[in-house]
Structure formats: C-alpha cells, structure tokens
Amino acid sequence: MRVKFMLNGKQTIVDAPADRRVVDLLREDFGLIGVKECCGAGECGACTILVNGTSRLSCLMLAAQLEGVEVTTIEGVAPEGSFAIVQQAFIDCGAVQCGFCTPGMVLAVLDLLQRNPQPSSEEIREGLSGNLCRCTGYQKIVEAVQVAAALLKGRRA
Amino acid sequence: MCQSSRPLTSAPSVIGQSAPRADALTKVTGEERYATDYYPENHLWAGIKRAAYPHARITSIDISQAKGMVGVVAVLTSKDVQGSNRLGIFEKDQPILADGIVRHYGEAVALVTAETKEILKQALAAIVVEYEPLAAVFDPQAAMSKESVILHPGRADGNVLLSDEISCGRGVEALADCEFTAEVSIEVNWQDHAFLETEAGVAWLEADGTIAMIASTQTPFRDRLELAEALKIPPTKFRVMAPYLGGAFGGKDGITVQGFLALAALHAGGRAVKMWYEREEHFLAGTKRHPAIMKYKLGCDQQGMLQALDCSILMDTGAYSAMGGEVLELAMEHAGGPYCIPNTRIKGAVVYTNNPIASAFRGFGVPQVAAGIEQAVDELAKTAGFDLLQFRLKNAVRRGSVTPTGVLLTQTVGLSECLKKVADHRLWRERELWQNSAPAFKRRGVGLAACYHAVGFGPVIPDYANAKLELAADGHIRVFAGVSDMGQGNAATYMQIVGHILFQGYDNMEIVLPDTACTLPSCSSSASRTTFTYGNAITGAADILKERILARALLLFSFQLLEQLNVQDLVLLPGRIVHQPSGREVPLQLIAGFMDESERIATYSYTCPVNKQVLPTGKKLRHHGYPHRVFSYAVQLVRLQVDTLTGEIEVCDLLNCIEAGSVLNPQVFEQQIQGGAAQGIGYALFEDFALKEGKIRTNDFSTYILPTAMDIPNMETVVVPLAEDDGPYGMKGAGEISIDGILSAIANGVAAIIGTRITQGTLTGEKILLALRQAGKEAVR
Structure with missing residues (x-):
C-alpha cells in the first residue's frame, strides 16, 4: 500500500506492505540505523521513535499505521530545542556506555521532559522504566535527565 | 580500508581526571554503526535451522524443498563444512553445524541464505529434520553418575569436563579442631547476558578469497584461529572487524555467528551475507x-x-x-x-x-x-x-x-x-x-x-597486547585499538592515555577499532584485563612515538636556530612542539612530513607478568x-x-x-x-x-x-x-x-x-x- 507521512520533517510516500514493521521500514528502507532493535516485542524501548511528538515503539507498529502521522527518529530531531541539551547531558554525565539503548532512551527523555519539565528522580525512573539498559545501572542516565531539566529550566526563565 | 572515527573536540585529557568518553557523541546521535547496522549492498540474509530435541541422533535432513524455493541461495549442512567443524578454545567440541548428534535444544543443524527475511523463514520451516531421540541428562549431579548417558563418548572422564581439588595446610582435618563451625549449601541459578545488541554480523568474500566480516565480537584475533581449524582455511584468510559492541559481558567471548557467516559467505556467489539473531534465538543459542x-x-x-x-x-x-x-x-x-x-x-x-x-x-x-x-x-x-x-x-x-x-x-x-x-x-x-x-x-x-x-x-596462556599508534601525515594522532570495546569504554581510555603522554586533545586524535587487517594481534576484551594489558602496550607505543617526534623536531629547530640543541628543551603541546628557550614552535603536521611512514607508526608489545x-x-x-x-x-x-x-x-x-x-x-x-x-x-x-x-x-x-x-x-x-x-x-x-x-x-x-x-x-x-x-x-x- 502507499503510505504518506512526515519523516524527520520531510513529506514521505512509501509503497510498502501494510504489515511491514515500522522498525524494518526505517532501518532497511531509509537507512535510519539510529532506530535500534533489541527485543522485537515491545519490552525494551530500544526502537523508540516519536510519533506526533510522543514516544512509540517502532517494533510494534506496522506501515499502515504511519498514514498521515509525523515520525521523528534520533536522526531527525531538531538540533535546537531540548535535544542538544539532553544529548550533551548524556555525554557529560557518562550516561552512555555500549550506547545501544541510547537513541531510544534519549527520545524517551525528550518525551518525558515535554510532559513533565521538572521531574523528580522517582518520576524520571518511572518515565524511563520502559527503556532497558544493561550497562549503566541507570544512575548516570537519571543524573543526565536531572542536569538537562535544570538547564532547560534556566533557559526558559 | 580501516574504519575510523574522529570524536568530539575536547581539551587534552589527563590521567586521573573524569573525561567524557570519545565514543559518547556518535552514540548519542545514533550515528555509531554497530555490527547490526551494516547492510551491504545486495546482501543476503542468513539463518539457522535449530534442533527440536535436547539430545538426539539426526537420522535425516531433507533440504530439497527449501533448496528449490525461489529466493533461496544456499542450504548448508555439516557436509558442507570442509574442516574439523569444531569450535572451542581448550576443548574443541562444538560443531558449527551438528554432524550426527544434537546435544541441546536449539543446536544449529542447517544454515540457509536467502534474498529476504521472509523467504529465509519459509525456507527454514521447509527443512525437514528427522531425529531419533536419545536419553538426556539435565541434572549435573546425575550427569556424574555411572548410569548417565554420555554426551561426548570417548572422553576419559565421561561427562566431567574438568575436576580437581586444591588442598592447603592440614586440609579438611583442621575443621575438627575449630571452636566454631558453620555450614551452608547454596545453589545459584543460570544468568543470561541479555546484552541489548543480539549476536550479529555481516561477511563477504574479498577478491583474493579472504573472508571478511564485521561482527559483534570480543575476540576478533582469536576468532580467526578458531574459524581456521573448524573450516580448514588459513587464519590469515580471515579478516575480522569489531565495531563498538552493543554490550557483551562475556557472551561474545568467542564465536557466536562468525562460523555461520564464514560458511555462508563461502557459498554466496560473492554476495555479502547478514545475520542477526532475534531475541528468542539469542536465548536459545547464546551462552x-x-x-x-x-x-x-x-x-x-x-x-x-x-x-x-x-x-x-x-x-x-x-x-x-x-x-x-x-x-x-x-x-x-x-x-x-x-x-x-x-x-x-x-x-x-x-x-x-x-x-x-x-x-x-x-x-x-x-x-x-x-x-x-x-x-x-x-x-x-x-x-x-x-x-x-x-x-x-x-x-x-x-x-x-x-x-x-x-x-x-x-x-x-x-x-x-x-x-x-x-x-x-x-x-x-x-x-x-x-x-x-x-x-x-x-x-x-x-x-x-x-x-x-x-x-x-x-600463568600459562600469554596475556598480551600489541599496540599501534600513528602520527598521521596531517599531524593528527591515530590510536589503533587491537582489543574490542564492548561498551566499557576502553577505546576512549586508550585515547586518554595517549592524549596524556603526547599532550593532545581528542580533536587531534582518532581511534581505529579492531580490524585484523590493520590493528595488531591482541587478546580478548575479557578477564578484567582489557585496559590493564592494552593500556600497558599503548603507553609503550606512545613513549616511543613521543621520543621520535621530539628527535625529529630537534633537527628542525637546530636548523632554524643554527646551534646544537638538547631534546630536554622541547615540549609537546596540542598540535605542536615548542622549543622552550627560544619560544619557537613547529606544528605536528610539519614534523610528520619529515618522518617516513615507518617512523610515524610506533608499535609496542606487552605481555603481563605472571605468578610463578x-x-x-x-x-x-x-x-x-x-x-x-x-x-x-x-x-x-x-x-x-x-x-x-x-x-x-x-x-x-x-x-x-x-x-x-x-x-x-x-x-x-x-x-x-x-x-x-x-x-x-x-x-x-x-x-x-x-x-x-x-x-x-x-x-x-x-x-x-x-x-x-x-x-x-x-x-x-x-x-x-x-x-x-x-x-x-x-x-x-x-x-x-x-x-x-x-x-x-x-x-x-x-x-x-x-x-x-x-x-x-x-x-x-x-x-x-x-x-x-x-x-x-x-x-x-
């Protein structure tokens, strides 16, 4: 079927089987390798993308569901805004180890901070509990989110 | 071509100081390419038919239907393996593809390459394997009994892979003299590594017959030796590249998909093959x-x-x-x-x-x-x-x-x-x-x-590393990592060490990840020895390079100042060398231009001392x-x-x-x-x-x-x-x-x-x- 959607800010039309998984479409057809796959069953969050600004799991979505929506992958997030600050906080706080969870985690953080700009430590942990990380023990990720939230608050003020 | 990446700009890092990891930038932007992220042009997908019994004799494998399917390129069994078909380090007992007996659920029986993942799945399902189930043993205590079925007949100790006893002093007798004693019996469970990047890689045949592969592996150099015996191909005919791993924790210490990839590449008519375990397959096949x-x-x-x-x-x-x-x-x-x-x-x-x-x-x-x-x-x-x-x-x-x-x-x-x-x-x-x-x-x-x-x-297995470091012709420093970075950040630490010794920032350095074609043979990323051993080796290489750079700079300064100078008067600074008494500077790039390639590359071999x-x-x-x-x-x-x-x-x-x-x-x-x-x-x-x-x-x-x-x-x-x-x-x-x-x-x-x-x-x-x-x-x- 023909699916028309916005991909990283560009109007996109693809001809794809309606049941093609979005994670495959993005990785294999568009080369967006920042969309990781780890469990293929919606348990780990590595394949997180933003759909109309909200975090979604691309391994659980099918091509037909893309019709008319706005998809943002790690490659397409506007560098201005909170993205650069969250990325820099991840780097500075040492929140990146093997990095395989990182793109999905960063997108989940953007979604979280949009919904809750000043999350408590518990809210951060709850907000990221759908994204597994096997390397860090999460502590430095939580710290990075706190640092990013503080910087963003300063910028708004 | 060796793959290299230049990391974020940064002030020269100093030993003992927290420094952001050089790999964090490309990971946080999603640009970093893991083994899973390579999709060579026109590649095939490879997959495995796995055993449905924990212990069984294979009586027949019917591949005719799978082989005849449109879009299937090859269906391979152990008959297609030319070498010993055995993987392992000390005990070479594990077949790449089962030859006669399967010994655990999910053991690899046949390998298929196909044009698409969908065709691959259908072809794997179309392979018909007939088994004669054998008695199986699942309890390690039962496995030691005389009545137990033996997994590997011909071994002197039956199912016992290794047993020994260490005894010190008066041994167990001394317990009788103790004022207080305590006893506990503890059984601990299995644990799965559950790294996020499941086992994956791509492979292809190069024009000279070399089997090249990019794999998620902790052991690129040892993999060649293991594959060479199993496939009866000289080890130098393999080129293994290890990009950053998406986690491993020991679970990629040795061959996972590499044997399948090599075999598939040999039967792919020159096309590249790609393999990537699904999570369930990881649980089934992984250690x-x-x-x-x-x-x-x-x-x-x-x-x-x-x-x-x-x-x-x-x-x-x-x-x-x-x-x-x-x-x-x-x-x-x-x-x-x-x-x-x-x-x-x-x-x-x-x-x-x-x-x-x-x-x-x-x-x-x-x-x-x-x-x-x-x-x-x-x-x-x-x-x-x-x-x-x-x-x-x-x-x-x-x-x-x-x-x-x-x-x-x-x-x-x-x-x-x-x-x-x-x-x-x-x-x-x-x-x-x-x-x-x-x-x-x-x-x-x-x-x-x-x-x-x-x-x-x-004390026995040499714990060695061979480091390599280059002053590139354009004046920047290239650090070759001979040992994989499975996520622990050792590659960044090698840059930190080199940056410390040569006083260079990350902006003037790049890392070359393990590639048997251009990094030097080093042991695995394992055993709490990765930075310990390679760190010693890269320190040696950096000291040599520093000495060479300063010696060559000395000649230049001597010419400029028309006098005999002392190397102690020179200091390395980011991107340049300074003659302190005169304040004159020359850029590293100029020094590089006055050095032959053999001088610009420093290597150093280090083997850890052992307990004698x-x-x-x-x-x-x-x-x-x-x-x-x-x-x-x-x-x-x-x-x-x-x-x-x-x-x-x-x-x-x-x-x-x-x-x-x-x-x-x-x-x-x-x-x-x-x-x-x-x-x-x-x-x-x-x-x-x-x-x-x-x-x-x-x-x-x-x-x-x-x-x-x-x-x-x-x-x-x-x-x-x-x-x-x-x-x-x-x-x-x-x-x-x-x-x-x-x-x-x-x-x-x-x-x-x-x-x-x-x-x-x-x-x-x-x-x-x-x-x-x-x-x-x-x-x-």
Whole structure:
C-alpha cells in the first residue's frame, strides 16, 4: 500500500506492505540505523521513535499505521530545542556506555521532559522504566535527565 | 580500508581526571554503526535451522524443498563444512553445524541464505529434520553418575569436563579442631547476558578469497584461529572487524555467528551475507552464566580467626565446554574468599549436560562462589558471636598473605582499607537505627560481602597486547585499538592515555577499532584485563612515538636556530612542539612530513607478568589460569526492605567500596562499578532463569525480567586507590569486581531479615514470601 507521512520533517510516500514493521521500514528502507532493535516485542524501548511528538515503539507498529502521522527518529530531531541539551547531558554525565539503548532512551527523555519539565528522580525512573539498559545501572542516565531539566529550566526563565 | 572515527573536540585529557568518553557523541546521535547496522549492498540474509530435541541422533535432513524455493541461495549442512567443524578454545567440541548428534535444544543443524527475511523463514520451516531421540541428562549431579548417558563418548572422564581439588595446610582435618563451625549449601541459578545488541554480523568474500566480516565480537584475533581449524582455511584468510559492541559481558567471548557467516559467505556467489539473531534465538543459542551447587563448611578458633574450609563446587556447563574449565578454575581459586584460611580443601567439577551452553559472563565463576563463602562467613561470625564486618577485617588478606588456595599475594591488596571505609560509613554505622525504623508491614536488613577478583589469564596462556599508534601525515594522532570495546569504554581510555603522554586533545586524535587487517594481534576484551594489558602496550607505543617526534623536531629547530640543541628543551603541546628557550614552535603536521611512514607508526608489545608459584595441588587448573598474580578487591553493602504481605523486596541503598588500583577516568570507572552492581541485582532478585528438560522457559523479556530504572537504587562508590606496579598508571581491572559480591550481600541481608536462608536460585518475591511464611513472619506488622 502507499503510505504518506512526515519523516524527520520531510513529506514521505512509501509503497510498502501494510504489515511491514515500522522498525524494518526505517532501518532497511531509509537507512535510519539510529532506530535500534533489541527485543522485537515491545519490552525494551530500544526502537523508540516519536510519533506526533510522543514516544512509540517502532517494533510494534506496522506501515499502515504511519498514514498521515509525523515520525521523528534520533536522526531527525531538531538540533535546537531540548535535544542538544539532553544529548550533551548524556555525554557529560557518562550516561552512555555500549550506547545501544541510547537513541531510544534519549527520545524517551525528550518525551518525558515535554510532559513533565521538572521531574523528580522517582518520576524520571518511572518515565524511563520502559527503556532497558544493561550497562549503566541507570544512575548516570537519571543524573543526565536531572542536569538537562535544570538547564532547560534556566533557559526558559 | 580501516574504519575510523574522529570524536568530539575536547581539551587534552589527563590521567586521573573524569573525561567524557570519545565514543559518547556518535552514540548519542545514533550515528555509531554497530555490527547490526551494516547492510551491504545486495546482501543476503542468513539463518539457522535449530534442533527440536535436547539430545538426539539426526537420522535425516531433507533440504530439497527449501533448496528449490525461489529466493533461496544456499542450504548448508555439516557436509558442507570442509574442516574439523569444531569450535572451542581448550576443548574443541562444538560443531558449527551438528554432524550426527544434537546435544541441546536449539543446536544449529542447517544454515540457509536467502534474498529476504521472509523467504529465509519459509525456507527454514521447509527443512525437514528427522531425529531419533536419545536419553538426556539435565541434572549435573546425575550427569556424574555411572548410569548417565554420555554426551561426548570417548572422553576419559565421561561427562566431567574438568575436576580437581586444591588442598592447603592440614586440609579438611583442621575443621575438627575449630571452636566454631558453620555450614551452608547454596545453589545459584543460570544468568543470561541479555546484552541489548543480539549476536550479529555481516561477511563477504574479498577478491583474493579472504573472508571478511564485521561482527559483534570480543575476540576478533582469536576468532580467526578458531574459524581456521573448524573450516580448514588459513587464519590469515580471515579478516575480522569489531565495531563498538552493543554490550557483551562475556557472551561474545568467542564465536557466536562468525562460523555461520564464514560458511555462508563461502557459498554466496560473492554476495555479502547478514545475520542477526532475534531475541528468542539469542536465548536459545547464546551462552549463560554457569549455575552452581556448592557446599561449604567453615571453621574458626575462639578468637575468631578462620582456620579451616571444606567446600565443593559443581557447575553445569551444558552441552559444550566453551569456557567451562576456565570458569571452574576461577571459581575454585576464589572459593575461599579474600581471607587467610590456613587449612582448606576445595573440590570442584564442571560437567556436561543437555542444558544450554554456559561460558564466560562478567564475574566468571566468582559471583557464584562469593555467594557460597560470604554466606558461610556471615553464618560463622553469627555463631561465634562476632561483628560481621570486624570478623571479615580480622581475617582479611593483606599484601604478603596467602589465600585459601595457596596463592601468595605479592601485589597490592586493599581489602582492609575497603572494610575500614565501610565500617566508618553511615550506611553501616546507622544500620540498627535504619533496621528499626521500618514502616508497617515492612522489614529491613543490611547485607555485606567482601570479595576479590583476579586480573588476567594466569600463568600459562600469554596475556598480551600489541599496540599501534600513528602520527598521521596531517599531524593528527591515530590510536589503533587491537582489543574490542564492548561498551566499557576502553577505546576512549586508550585515547586518554595517549592524549596524556603526547599532550593532545581528542580533536587531534582518532581511534581505529579492531580490524585484523590493520590493528595488531591482541587478546580478548575479557578477564578484567582489557585496559590493564592494552593500556600497558599503548603507553609503550606512545613513549616511543613521543621520543621520535621530539628527535625529529630537534633537527628542525637546530636548523632554524643554527646551534646544537638538547631534546630536554622541547615540549609537546596540542598540535605542536615548542622549543622552550627560544619560544619557537613547529606544528605536528610539519614534523610528520619529515618522518617516513615507518617512523610515524610506533608499535609496542606487552605481555603481563605472571605468578610463578609452583603449587602442590590443583595441577589440572594451572593451564586454565591458577594461580593469578594481581587481584582487585571490593566490599559491598546493601540496605534491603521486604514487604511482609507480598514478599516484594527492594534494594534501597547500595555501597560499593572498591580497590582496583589507581583510577584513570573516575567517570568511566563509576560506569563499570554501577553497571556491574546493577547486573548483580538482576542476578540476585529478578533474572529467574527457568529450564524444563533442557528447554528455556524464560526466552523473552516478559519472562526473563531485567531490572528497570525503578529497580536499581542510587549507588555510592567509594574508591581505595592503591597504585599497582603492574598496571598502567597503577590501575587494576575494574570490569568484574562490582558484580561479584551483590548476590551474596543481598542474600545476607535477606537472611538477616527472615532469620533463615533461601538456598536455591534467584531470590524472587515468591520465595521470600514462602520463607517469611515458614519463619512465621508473613504479614507481620
């Protein structure tokens, strides 16, 4: 079927089987390798993308569901805004180890901070509990989110 | 072409200072390419037909239908393997594709390459394999009995892969003289690595017949040797490239998909092939942490000095040996804990069963035995009436001590300092106050464990690294990493070391990741030796390059200043060299232009010193690593809260007090310590791996539960930075030590709360609730 959607800010039309998984479409057809796959069953969050600004799991979505929506992958997030600050906080706080969870985690953080700009430590942990990380023990990720939230608050003020 | 990437701009990093990892930028933007992210042009997909029985004879494999399908390129079986078809390091017992017998569920039987993933799936389903089921053994104790079915006939010891006994002093007799004794029997569970990037790679044939592959591997150089024998192709005809790994933790120490990839590439008509396990296939085919059955009897005198230990360890290595022998060695060597116990007997065996394959996993046998000895130590201290921490301090090994396995500790030992720091820490000092302030229907407890972890491969297998460093023609520094970075950040640390010696920032440096075509042969990313060994090698290479750069600069300055100059007058600065007396500068690029390629590239080979002791017992363990020379130390403390209504357990606080030598990059060090401890929490409480007759019942993340951000507390890491002479800048390995004591600390905390010990497997809420019930403490307010 023909699916028309916005991909990283560009109007996109693809001809794809309606049941093609979005994670495959993005990785294999568009080369967006920042969309990781780890469990293929919606348990780990590595394949997180933003759909109309909200975090979604691309391994659980099918091509037909893309019709008319706005998809943002790690490659397409506007560098201005909170993205650069969250990325820099991840780097500075040492929140990146093997990095395989990182793109999905960063997108989940953007979604979280949009919904809750000043999350408590518990809210951060709850907000990221759908994204597994096997390397860090999460502590430095939580710290990075706190640092990013503080910087963003300063910028708004 | 070697792949290289230039990282973020940064000021020159200094040893001892926290510096952001050079790889963080490309990972946080999603640009970094892992083995899974390569999709060569016109590539095929490769996949595996797997066994449906835990132990069976293959009577026929009908590939005709699969072979005839449109879009199928090749269907291969063991008949297509030209070499020994056997993988392994010490025991080469594992076929790439089963030839006659399958010995575990999911063993590889046939390999298919196809145009698309969909066709691949259909073709795999169309292969018809007929089996004659054989008797199977799933219990390691039963596997040792004379009646058991034998997995690998022809071996002298039946199903016993390796067994030995270490004995010191008067051995087990001394227990009779002890004033106090304690006994514990502990069974610890399997654990899956659950790295996020499942096993993956791509391979293709190059024009000269070389099989090139990009694989997620901890062992690019050793992989060539393993593949060469199995496929009867010279090792130099393989080129293995290892990009950054999406986690490994030991689970990619050796061949995973590489044998399949090579075989597929040989039959792909020149096209590239790609393989990438799905999560369920990872559970089925990947290795695990060895489960262990342990019996401990420990005794001390009236003063609380440990006198005697009798213990036995039985490990299940599953269908193939993998690193079973080496894991048993490390378990036995650490079985008595970091204590002075003059009289010991330590018996160990690792056996084959028709279970999944167990092999290397961060900790490598030590978390298992720590769960044995540390629970025995707690029980004995309680029985003898000593404070749990002071009892450990009283018996702690020091530099010059002999361990319970007879190992003389010639290198740095920081255990006493760690214990003293924990003794002074508020989490220990305020433990009673905290325990007594539990809310209604909650009970609180504190658990403690002390442990140590050997660095490197031991006395027989050379623990070497060959570093290479280049001053590129354009003046920047190229650091070649011969050892994989599975996520621990060692590649960035090599840049930090080089940057420190040559005073260059990341903006003037690039890293070249392992590639057997251009980095130099180095041992694996494993055994708490990755930065320890390669760090020594890269330090040597950087010193040589620095000397050459300055020597050549001296000639230039001499010409400019028309006098004889002294090399001591020159200093390296970022991107340039300064002659201090005159203030004149020349850029590195100019110096590079005055050097031949052979001068611009410095190499340095380093092999770790070893323990030369000749020990009277445990002779069979020697070539598996016994005895070691350098050890890291830790004391770990947890504060736990149990819900008496549900059995739910929460780790509220966690303290890691670590002595792993000097710390090169505190942030990267903390990453290792926190990450290892978090995996320890998963091992202790969540990852309840379950098997039924050799079949894995927990084969996805909805049944095999990994800790989330809500399950891991904020941890505190306290460092005791003793300088170790063997290590680069005084460091020791820190990759494994923090997983070692967590299960035992949690088990000790749970026992403190309930009053009895849960002695089997993962400490799940169900087991805790049952134990509370049996102790009459269920639903206690």
